[in-house]
Amino acid sequence: MAIKGRSHSENRFYTNSKDKNKHPPTKVVIRRLPPDMTLETFRDQVAPLPEHDHIRFVPADPGLAQHAFSRAYINFLHMDDIVTFRDRFDGYVFVDKQGFEFPALVEFALYQRTPRRRARKPDAKSGTIADDAGYQAFLQECEQPPEASPTTWEETLEQIEKRHSELKENQVITPLVTFVCRRRAERKEERRRKEIERRKEETRKAKEKLSKEKREAREKGRHDTKESSKLRGVGGGR
Structure with missing residues (x-):
C-alpha cells in the first residue's frame, strides 16, 4: 500500500471519505521499523523532517515475536513534502543494534485524523484575588492585633464556661433531634427494665x-x- 500509485486500501479510503476532494490525505505511516527503535532514534535517522504538525511513534509488541515491528505516523502540511519523504524512505533499509536490516514501507494511514490541540480558555478569575471580598476581610483580620490571652486558669475556665453556655443558648433543637433523643431515652429505659x-x-x-x-x-x-x-x-x- 505504498504511496507510489494508488493501492486498493488507498482507493477504499478515498471511497469512504466524504471530503476526498476538499481534504486529501496528509498523514502517512512508516511500517516495518526495527523493534528496538525509539522515537529519538527515528527522528535522528529521518532528519531533517519536512514541516509537520503531528508525529506519533508506536514501539514494537514483543509478543508478536518475529512479526514485531515498530511504526511511526507523521502528518505533513504540504503534499510535496509527502512525495519527497516517500522517495527517500519507502524501501529505505533501517539497521537495528544487532545489525539486522529492516526495509521500511511508507504508505498513507487509513485513519487520517490527528489529535486536536484545544486552546484552554483563560480563567476569568485569574489574578482577581486582591479584589475578592473574602480575601480582603481575611487581610483585615490578619492586620488586627491578637486578643489578649487570659493569664490565670480561673479566667480561662470562665471563658470556656461562657462559650459553652453561649453554644447551648444558640443551639437549635429541631423536631428530628427531639425525636432521636426521645427514642434514645426510651431504648435506654427499656434496656434498664x-x-x-x-x-x-x-x-x-x-x-x-x-x-x-x-x-x-x-x-x-x-x-x-x-x-x-x-x-x-x-x-x-x-
Missing part, C-alpha cells in the same frame, strides 16, 4: 434451687432416720 427483670428472674431461680436442695436434704435425713430405726428393731428382736 429488661436488666432488672433478668436479675429478678435469676434471683427467683436461685431461691427455688436453694429451697429444693434444702427440701431434698430434709427428706434424705428422714429417710436415713427411718432406715436406722428399722435396723435397730431387727437387731433387738434377735
